[in-house]
Amino acid sequence: MIEDSEPQxxxxxxxxxxxxxxxxxxxxxxxxxxxxxxxxxxxxxxxxFFIERMAMGMSFHSGQAERVAEICQVESGRLLFTPRLYxxxxxxxxxxxxxxxxxxxxxxxxxxFSSHAFLEECAGExxxxxxxxxxPKGVWFRKFFLIVWQGTVEVPENVLRTVRVSVTCRDxxxxxxxxxxxxGILITGIQDGVEHVMTVYQKNHHFSTNNKVLNLDDxxxxxxxxxxxxxxxxxxxxxxxxxxPNRDLLKLHIVIAPLSDxxxxxxxxxxxxxxxx
Numbered sequence: 001m002i003e004d005s006e007p008q009x010x011x012x013x014x015x016x017x018x019x020x021x022x023x024x025x026x027x028x029x030x031x032x033x034x035x036x037x038x039x040x041x042x043x044x045x046x047x048x049f050f051i052e053r054m055a056m057g058m059s060f061h062s063g064q065a066e067r068v069a070e071i072c073q074v075e076s077g078r079l080l081f082t083p084r085l086y087x088x089x090x091x092x093x094x095x096x097x098x099x100x101x102x103x104x105x106x107x108x109x110x111x112x113f114s115s116h117a118f119l120e121e122c123a124g125e126x127x128x129x130x131x132x133x134x135x136p137k138g139v140w141f142r143k144f145f146l147i148v149w150q151g152t153v154e155v156p157e158n159v160l161r162t163v164r165v166s167v168t169c170r171d172x173x174x175x176x177x178x179x180x181x182x183x184g185i186l187i188t189g190i191q192d193g194v195e196h197v198m199t200v201y202q203k204n205h206h207f208s209t210n211n212k213v214l215n216l217d218d219x220x221x222x223x224x225x226x227x228x229x230x231x232x233x234x235x236x237x238x239x240x241x242x243x244x245p246n247r248d249l250l251k252l253h254i255v256i257a258p259l260s261d262x263x264x265x266x267x268x269x270x271x272x273x274x275x276x277x
Contacts, residue, residue, distance in 0.1 A: 017042065018049055025080050026053045027060035031121055034058060056080060060262075063122035072262050082264040083119065083257040085184035085202060090116050091257050092184075097136060097250040100242055106140040106159075108133050115256045117179065119263075128179065132254050133166040137226055163220040167256070169207040178206040180263075184255035185219055189240045190247075197253075198240065204259065204266075225250075 026034065034054045037043050043050040059067040060081060071077045086092065093113035097103065111132040118126060139160040146153045165185060172179045182204050189198025201219045220241060228236035238247040 014046060017046055021049070021053070024053070025082070025084070026057040027081050028083050028086075028119070029057055031058060031061050060119075061121040063120065068262055078262060078264040081119070081260055081262045083182060083259070085182070085186065085200070085255045086257060087186070087253055087255060092253055092255040093132075095132060095134060095252045095254055097134065098244075098248070100136070100248050100250050102248075103137060105137045106135070107137055108135055110134075111254065113254070115258075117258055119258055119260050128172065128256075129170040130254075130256055131168040131170060133164075133168070134252065135162070135164040135166070136250060138162060138222070139164055160217070161222045162217045163222055163225055165216045165219055165252075165254075167205075167214040167216070169212045172207055172209055172212070178208045180204070180206050180259040182255075182257045182259055183214065183216070184257075185216070186253035186255065187220060187241060188243055188251040188253075190243050191240060195243050 029037075034057045037050060037054060040050075056067075056071055059071075068081070071080065083091070092115070093111060095109065095111040097109050111134075112129065113132075114127040114129045116125065117128045118124065139162060141158040141160075143157040144155050146155055167183055169179060182202060184200065184202040186197045187199040187201070188195060190196075191198070199220065201216065203214075203216065205214050207214070225239050225241050228238060241250060243249050243251055
């Protein structure tokens with residue numbers, strides 16, 4: 001009976017491995033990472049499946065356009081060449097705001113970092129520099145005077161009660177060409193004493209020499225972040241998005257990943273994963 005069950009167990013394991021690993025986007029791994037898979041016992045045991053997937057990745061990184069085009073024709077083929085929200089250093093950086101309670105209204109926190117401009121290795125290792133401006137306590141447009149041909153026009157001040165993230169592309173890698181990227185914001189929160197990513201905001205966008213700035217408003221509910229709520233004892237309850245020992249730290253992980261010509265063209269505006277307050 002035991003001997004008869006072994007082939008069934010092997011077949012079940014093979015099916016399980018293929019079902020699980022089929023969700024891994026091998027072309028998003030670097031050629032070095034793909035090569036290291038050859039040393040994995042799992043790869044050696046299910047060589048045919050893994051070699052086929054690894055070959056897809058190497059075709060992408062070596063610029064084999066015809067082979068990549070063939071893969072794109074199958075169901076979900078383009079997703080293999082579409083990055084997820086990876087938090088590796090070459091795609092992302094952490095932006096934190098300490099002493100949030102004492103932060104003045106309309107204050108700005110700025111982060112500058114670089115990320116790779118291309119997914120495939122054959123395109124080179126060019127990077128793009130990004131400037132991230134976070135407005136966690138609203139945006140204030142001061143009064144100013146606009147000079148037009150009719151004369152001078154006074155533009156009144158305006159205040160936006162919004163939590164805004166402004167993304168600026170300093171130098172698009174190819175002048176005259178659009179840089180298509182996926183922008184993701186992973187916002188940390190706390191629930192039942194456990195700190196975790198509570199909200200995810202993502203958007204696909206095209207940057208160019210004439211369109212270098214992307215403003216993302218309402219990435220969090222303004223009142224939920226800034227207005228404390230009284231609990232049953234009458235004491236103020238901090239926002240679930242403020243973490244740390246003193247519950248006064250706002251933490252955002254900014255991810256900017258490039259999209260290639262063969263990446264999925266589905267435009268994503270927002271994805272929220274929120275926990276109850």
